[in-house]
């Protein structure tokens with residue numbers, strides 16, 4: 491089996507069912523070409539909606555949701571339930587054999603508590619790859635939510651970009667972060683072909699890189715530096731570009747290793 495490709499998709503894709511189908515068709519083509527694929531997904535927008543329906547408001551600090559204990563049943567239901575099961579169902583319609591998981595299934599990922607003010611937020615680290623390897627070699631596509639748990643069994647909410655980094659480290663795979671924009675924009679609004687760590691920190695300080703893009707860019711630097719190869723931030727709206735990745739083409743913004 492080839493080096494696995496870990497594809498992270500942001501939750502906004504749930505609002506475009508057709509885009510989701512097109513993406514999974516590309517995943518099927520890649521898999522037919524013997525490319526092992528693992529999908530890690532977000533769903534922050536769905537969690538926002540379900541929290542609001544329950545009468546809760548939640549805020550994000552640097553792209554991370556402050557996850558109060560009483561919000562966790564709703565956040566867990568949104569990410570590991572509503573979004574995860576809908577994605578598996580969608581993937582199966584194009585002939586994939588998809589399996590929906592959370593980070594702690596098969597003890598894949600262990601989590602430690604993030605800063606206390608964030609509430610039930612977890613920091614993920616790779617743990618045991620036996621289960622995911624068995625799935626991947628069995629030709630299934632794992633679709634993994636960003637819910638995990640601490641050693642004491644408490645469920646935690648993990649930023650999905652961080653979850654994707656941990657999964658790519660677990661399987662020593664390539665990683666691509668697909669979002670609702672074509673890459674990272676610079677100070678004059680143009681998409682950047684590549685981004686180094688120093689320029690990124692400056693753009694964050696200037697507020698040019700903002701909101702969820704801060705967590706995404708930081709997660710991408712962690713992965714790029716650890717895996718010693720650049721990581722693409724690109725759009726799920728043009729999934730056919732994933733096929734050209736196999737031919738060595740680049741697209742989106744390449745986040746360069748910080749070495």
Ligand SMILES: Nc1ncnc2c1ncn2[C@@H]1O[C@H](COP(=O)(O)OP(=O)(O)O)[C@@H](O)[C@H]1O
Pocket residue numbers: 499500501502532533534668669670671673674675676698699700701702703706
């Ligand atoms: N410099 C930037 N370049 C591109 N997008 C940015 C930038 N700063 C903030 N964003 C915002 O970040 C969003 C993507 O982050 P996020 O919503 O967390 O994505 P996802 O749900 O895919 O993880 C974009 O839709 C855009 O509004």
Ligand SMILES: CC(=O)N[C@@H](CCC(=O)OP(=O)(O)O)C(=O)O
Pocket residue numbers: 499500501502531532533534535537553554555565569611612636647648649650651702
């Ligand atoms: C701790 C934390 O922030 N968790 C995220 C997990 C989902 C996510 O990251 O979703 P997107 O990829 O769609 O943004 C959240 O609750 O929104």
